[in-house]
Amino acid sequence: MVDLTLDRLLDLERRGWDALCGSTGGAFYGALMTPSALMVLVDGSVLDRDAVVASLDGAPPWDSYELHDVRRVGLGDGAQFFDEHVEADAVHEQLAMRAICEQMALEDPSLEEDIIVGAVTSLSLDGPVATELFAAWERGRHLSALPAFQAVAS
Amino acid sequence: MSRRTDAPIIVTVCPRGPMLIRGAAEVITGDGEHHPVRRPVAAVCRCGKSALFPWCDGTHKLLPRDKQPDASTPADVELR
Numbered sequence: 615m616v617d618l619t620l621d622r623l624l625d626l627e628r629r630g631w632d633a634l635c636g637s638t639g640g641a642f643y644g645a646l647m648t649p650s651a652l653m654v655l656v657d658g659s660v661l662d663r664d665a666v667v668a669s670l671d672g673a674p675p676w677d678s679y680e681l682h683d684v685r686r687v688g689l690g691d692g693a694q695f696f697d698e699h700v701e702a703d704a705v706h707e708q709l710a711m712r713a714i715c716e717q718m719a720l721e722d723p724s725l726e727e728d729i730i731v732g733a734v735t736s737l738s739l740d741g742p743v744a745t746e747l748f749a750a751w752e753r754g755r756h757l758s759a760l761p762a763f764q765a766v767a768s
Numbered sequence: 769m770s771r772r773t774d775a776p777i778i779v780t781v782c783p784r785g786p787m788l789i790r791g792a793a794e795v796i797t798g799d800g801e802h803h804p805v806r807r808p809v810a811a812v813c814r815c816g817k818s819a820l821f822p823w824c825d826g827t828h829k830l831l832p833r834d835k836q837p838d839a840s841t842p843a844d845v846e847l848r
Binding site for chain 2: 700701702704707712
């Protein structure tokens with residue numbers, strides 16, 4: 615994740631418009647966009663990356679462009695909420711290992727195998743759950759539509 | 769900014785991971801920026817690749833072993 619300063623955003627914006635003026639917008643935005651990114655146009659239409667690549671390369675070139683009154687709006691509290699959780703997870707994961715598991719094993723070495731079974735079980739369950747969640751996210755589906763969720767809810 | 773308490777700063781180094789700090793009021797990065805510590809224990813990045821630098825975001829786990837910080841790798845920060 616790169617910090618999106620106004621300078622960096624402006625640089626990307628100019629390079630994007632330069633590409634559109636040379637009919638190479640598809641290649642430029644195809645390389646820039648992540649697989650799940652969307653391009654929203656002023657008329658409200660929404661293009662995913664594949665649609666951008668297909669429609670912008672070879673499109674009639676723009677003659678020129680001008681950028682005025684540029685400002686960075688920011689993502690607001692949502693981005694801060696996300697960062698806070700990433701930061702908190704990073705701390706808690708280490709505390710669980712160092713302050714809880716390691717300490718327990720030092721105080722009572724006979725618990726060592728139990729602790730390892732617990733850790734391996736938890737990580738083994740995390741894998742398949744995360745795979746399902748990511749798949750749903752990438753397909754734009756709500757988590758409540760997952761078969762596992764439906765089974766528990768019914 | 770002054771220290772929150774008179775208690776010493778306690779640093780715990782996590783092998784191949786961040787360092788945990790307790791009792792620090794702020795972390796000062798190499799560029800001179802002051803980052804206030806907002807939680808009782810904070811994980812400070814030692815691999816240098818965190819998007820939330822100076823805070824750990826777990827990126828060290830994605831690095832090849834030889835790029836992960838070892839027990840003696842210092843975090844590029846000053847604690848106060």
